[in-house]
Amino acid sequence: MPETTYREAVRDALSQAMRGDDRIFLMGEDIAEMGGSMGVTSGMVAEFGPERIRNTPISEIAIVGAGIGAAIQGMLPVVEIMYEDFLTISMEQIVNQAAKHRTMSGGQVKVPLTIRTQGGAGWSPGAQHAQQLESWFVHVPGLKVVFASTPEDVRGLLWSSIYDPNPVIFFEHRTLYPIKGNVPDELVPIPLGKARVHREGTDVTVIATGRLVHESLKAAEDAEKEGISVEVVDPRTLSPLDEATLVGSVRKTTRCVTAHEAVVQGGFGAELAAVVQHGAFDYLDAPIERVGAEFAPLPFAPVMEDFCVPHAADVLDAIHRTLARA
Amino acid sequence: MPETTYREAVRDALSQAMRGDDRIFLMGEDIAEMGGSMGVTSGMVAEFGPERIRNTPISEIAIVGAGIGAAIQGMLPVVEIMYEDFLTISMEQIVNQAAKHRTMSGGQVKVPLTIRTQGGAGWSPGAQHAQQLESWFVHVPGLKVVFASTPEDVRGLLWSSIYDPNPVIFFEHRTLYPIKGNVPDELVPIPLGKARVHREGTDVTVIATGRLVHESLKAAEDAEKEGISVEVVDPRTLSPLDEATLVGSVRKTTRCVTAHEAVVQGGFGAELAAVVQHGAFDYLDAPIERVGAEFAPLPFAPVMEDFCVPHAADVLDAIHRTLARA
Amino acid sequence: MTPVTQVPVTDERGKSRASTGALSEERLRELFREMLLIRRFEEKVEERFRAGDLPGFLHVAIGQEAVAAGVCEALEPDDVIASTHRAHAHTIAKGTPVNAIMAEMHGKKEGCSGGYGGSMHLYDVACGNMGANAVVGGGLPQIAGAALAFKLRGEPRVGVAFFGDGATNTGAFHESMNLAQLWKLPVLFVLENNGWAESTPATQQLPLAVEEMGQRAAAYGMTAMEVDGQDLEAVVEATRSARDHAVSGQGPVFMNVRTYRFTGHYVGDPQVYRDKSEVRQLRETQDPLELLRARLGMTGEEFERVDAAVMAEVEASVEFAQAGTDPDPQDALKWVYAEGTMERDA
């Protein structure tokens, strides 16, 4: 399958994994006939049946909790939380239960659960359907956190997440579902914990996740026209973090911008900045600049939404700020 | 009241505020006859009666949600979540509702709600009664976040939180309840958003919160014996953050250590490091060192718990690391 | 005590809307007009959304008009409601002019939420609308809290939570019902039971049959009522007695209001999950407008007159909205925090 959409790539990973592995089943709201609110699972109930593609009640506590229990009992459940804003309802099960069972039991228990969710702005969803909350989960020992930005990555990372023996929170971005990209014919699992260098450069490193990977690549092209060479790196797995690749890149370029759609304060960019300033202190020629959303609940009106969420231009501005320093 | 415990100081702020202001009432589990699991509200039901000191069912969604609704309708509710680990159950109401109503309504609504909670390790509570989750809330626009470390601060900050027109998440630390300190006879409100310099110094700034303020002061004394002059600053309000005071301090000392009990990865120290490296870049003589808990669910056995949570010695080590650099 | 945030407003229609006794023919005709206004508004926003004029996404309440109109008819102006993702009908029925709603859906400053909320976040505090919620079940505990404030202050007001059958599966529903009954709070829990949660039929999300949903109140010993949501008069009558019960201190009431969703879940929903004939048959037999029209023996000529007036009102709202002002981009930051402090009330 050469050219594939991000949406199809997710479905392909799920379908290929489910074929011949009865331990894997999906639970979520409206994932069967409707194929989920984003159409990611369309057609799957026809192939796998309603026992394995399970529509659930609107019960985000039970969806995650039942996934945990089934995982402990030897299944490999993939549960879907329709919008990541609703992860707020599942936090107790994710943070106090899924993440801690293994340690609390002294290693008796494994929780090979995958929690898929999606979100993101850019289509006037309003304040309760547009948050990017990945940074919360990076703060929770026992969880792995993945945020995929391309069709190839989402397919290979989802496969690895399903077969990871730990609970994985798997973030997809709403606006990326339609994007196309080449993916290998054979599904190649992508190991968790490895960053991807999308573009090599020598003047500044942009560490970006999700939608901002694409905005950063645009910004890098614009910068190139100005003679600025930008390296764009996507950690892909936020926890555990591939610090070596990120720090190595900044030691080379001596400048760093972090970019995500989530609000800047308390965001994943803070962790990146803390790690990079520590690992590349003697190499940095400028303060690390953080790009992210304005510190506000996302307003509905497109003009205000557009003002809040970061774009390529914001990344380019940040690149300029890092270079404004001698 | 010269010498007062942290516990008494909390109670005093609540009681003084409630006297003569009928809008204020408390809701939480076992806060009436039992005085709460930490005895903070003991005796208050006798003074204010069960209508204003309300025992609730074990319903962390409804406790916070009802507080929001009452606040919107003109009350000044103070709700208690017995352990901050259980905030995981209230996240939807806190993050999607309390924090966003004002913006979503275009300014029609105010939510003057105070959510008191407590937590922290040091007494073998196990993994589900010991987390420090303050950094999550720093990532949420519309919330204010307070973490008080002394009797004087907890009293003055709680008063200001109750009368703040916005939702405030107010963190207390379990192990601080018995500590004593001098407080003014008159209750002096302490404005939110102002850091406190506990100790002036010239070689390194330690930015600490909660229990780690006291550990950092111990570490500062030990460092002094070695001829190292340490400045200890407590932001007290984590959001909005008093960046000027923190950055100003580091510009003066040229070195910075952040210290909290929460796990390092994704913790509040990351935000502090990101802010400080940006604001004091040209002044920093060493990478910012972050002190916090090991990245693990807190084990029960005292030896393992003690290994996980940070102490004065860890702060001192970090101070030494910053000074090891020329 | 400081006055409450919502001061009682006098009803636009100038008479107490909770006036007991049977509804006059005249009042019924006004309510028919209100229901028709809701219907035409919903049809219009569907059309504008399909035309690409409206940002975000929409859920319309076509088929459920009598629930919104009937419940709000039985409320006092200063009673408060919390609405859902399917918010337009409730908001109109609680008294917000369609201009303000249409402007909101266009993201304009003149909108009832200043352009900050959109279709799923319609607020109108002056009319007692505490806000529509895009999180299913999210508004329920807050209505319990509003009712607690009324109770603590001894105000004869009720809080009304609208929600769907899917919402009864949320933890928020359970905790709110439990707390309201435990504390005998003046709350009306209005279940708009249309038998669907998005694409999921009741049989796939509820262990109870739709007609058994009153059982959801038994778990709390709460008073429950069965209501035909397609019959406006039945809804008004039931809500009046429910309100009397709640406001008199006897505790909350759970209303299992049976109704139907004539459209897709959201505008644009292909409804692959249900049979087209189901909808056609519902529209033929269960249309609350047709039922009320028959009850009123309204002539085609009279209907045309009312409809023309309503259409004009809706058209005018589109023009009003299109002529509205866009917020400044930086206005996004305007309401994140309230300034100052609540003054001490001693």
Added chain:
Amino acid sequence: MTPVTQVPVTDERGKSRASTGALSEERLRELFREMLLIRRFEEKVEERFRAGDLPGFLHVAIGQEAVAAGVCEALEPDDVIASTHRAHAHTIAKGTPVNAIMAEMHGKKEGCSGGYGGSMHLYDVACGNMGANAVVGGGLPQIAGAALAFKLRGEPRVGVAFFGDGATNTGAFHESMNLAQLWKLPVLFVLENNGWAESTPATQQLPLAVEEMGQRAAAYGMTAMEVDGQDLEAVVEATRSARDHAVSGQGPVFMNVRTYRFTGHYVGDPQVYRDKSEVRQLRETQDPLELLRARLGMTGEEFERVDAAVMAEVEASVEFAQAGTDPDPQDALKWVYAEGTMERDA
């Protein structure tokens, strides 16, 4: 299919514990001994905790012994349970040796959770104990999930969730009950209804009287049973039929097991909130051990013999625990993540 995480274990007592028919006198005496073991264990940990020997904090199940012993008696060895903050009795009854539990409470490697869990996090996967939960209601959805796994694989196993009356007020309870009934999962919801949540009496946290709590199942159309939790035989019998019902595919069962907490909520609780005489009277009239002893017509001499043996076992567990090995500090990091990947099962 790969084998499940828990392979069926043969019962320590060497016979199927779900053997139907009335319990033999001999078996009843064994269960009396088990209940006495629980009682003496709880008394011992109270004593050791007061002496400052045990870290953390404790909740004992004195007065509730017959619930744990009776429910587990009716289970098959590979049925699974989830326990609560009041976990010792369930864990003993499900087959974990007291040595391992006492060692856990001392934070030793020999503990049933390797010293990582403590009193509120007792695990013993080999015995079908999926773990005790310190978050009220936290275990319920996971038991539903375990039961779903059994159902999907066609295994004749049930998941048993123990929880208290206070837990029925959580959203997790509601969503778990609803899902289990909707999907007809083989779950037993065992409500240990002792009428208190910490210091809060049922009247302050539940809109239903304790004897009406079966109503909590009506909201889902779930089968409910009333059980006298002080009567061991009644608990065994009820659980057997509940298990038969659930395992045969007829869906979950809610058991309203009436019991009493003879002690404070936690060890050291001054119980300012209740009258000392209440406890005294309960101990005199409702002691499940006394009731069973009378039923068995057990002589003082026989009781002394059993008690001495039980005491010795408990004493030995303290010595075992004290002689146990402390974990290395760095062991804290040992189980944060599982290594490798789950191998593909094609």
